[in-house]
Amino acid sequence: MSLDRMVLAFAGLMTLLSVVLTWYVSPYFLWFTVFIGFNQIQSAFTGFCPAAMIFKAVGVKPGTAF
Structure with missing residues (x-):
């Protein structure tokens, strides 16, 4: 998986995690x-993206995302 796709997935x-934590x-x-x-x-x-770093x-x- 490329860096761009990894950042998007993260x-x-x-x-989604924040929505679940908000709900529960x-x-x-x-x-x-x-x-x-x-x-x-x-x-x-x-x-600037800390996750990408x-x-x-x-x-x-x-890589490129698309």
Whole structure:
């Protein structure tokens, strides 16, 4: 799996996790969903993505998503 696809999968997983935590644990986990969305928006404009940096450091091969 390429780096781009790994980041997309991770973002989707974190979004779903935050929804589950909001539903079953506390409505305050909605702020986690907001943080994830904000991080995706800033990454689109700046190109800075902490998850991509971590995945690259562990050896995930670079590539294009589509």
